[in-house]
Amino acid sequence: MSKEQSKSKIRRKLAHSLDGQIPVRLTRSVAPDEREEGIVSKLGEDWVLLVKLRDRAYFNGYMILRIADL
Structure with a gap:
């Protein structure tokens, strides 16, 4: 996502x-x-749990990201 997007749009x-x-x-x-x-x-309020995709179709584990970093 672009840095220019507002936090509400990202959410x-x-x-x-x-x-x-x-x-x-x-x-x-x-x-x-x-x-x-x-x-x-x-x-969550501060974090998101992402089910990672590989090649747009295959599951490739999980990743926890801090929403403030997006």
């Missing part, structure tokens, strides 16, 4: 992925050249 995209089991692509401020792709499994 809406995360919630949309959670509700519809829709893949989402995330960019973290701590690693702007890397993108994480997956489906949101849990969404």
